[in-house]
Amino acid sequence: MKQLISALFAVGAVMLLAGATVYITGWPLSPYIYTIGATMVALAQINSPSKCKSPTVKRLRRQQIFGALLLVLTGAFMLFTRGNEWIVSLTIAAILELYTSVRIPQEEAKEGLS
DSSP, X not given: OHHHHHHHHHHHHHHHHHHHHHHTTTOTTHHHHHHHXXXXXXXHHHHSOOSOOOHHHHHHHHHHHHHHHHHHHXXXXXXXXXXXXXXXXXXXXXXXXXXXXXXXXXXXXXXXXX
């Protein structure tokens, strides 16, 4: 199961990055590629089990899932709006994902040592 989640995340991340990168060229399929990739990343993060049960890790996991859902919302902005709202949504999601990807392993290591 863990390998499936890792593969889902990796393929989704590549599709997400490719869709966001190609979107600026105006290719009509890029929002769909991005949205499918973002959905795959969100599903992988939602279904990945957490090793720790501390309140801090639970809070960080909620932030991580919220960031993943913002990635999917970014795809909706790409599909249904013609402005740059998607850039704001993507930036917030990226900050949340980056923060939690650093903090969760730190907190899990702390709990493992105690």
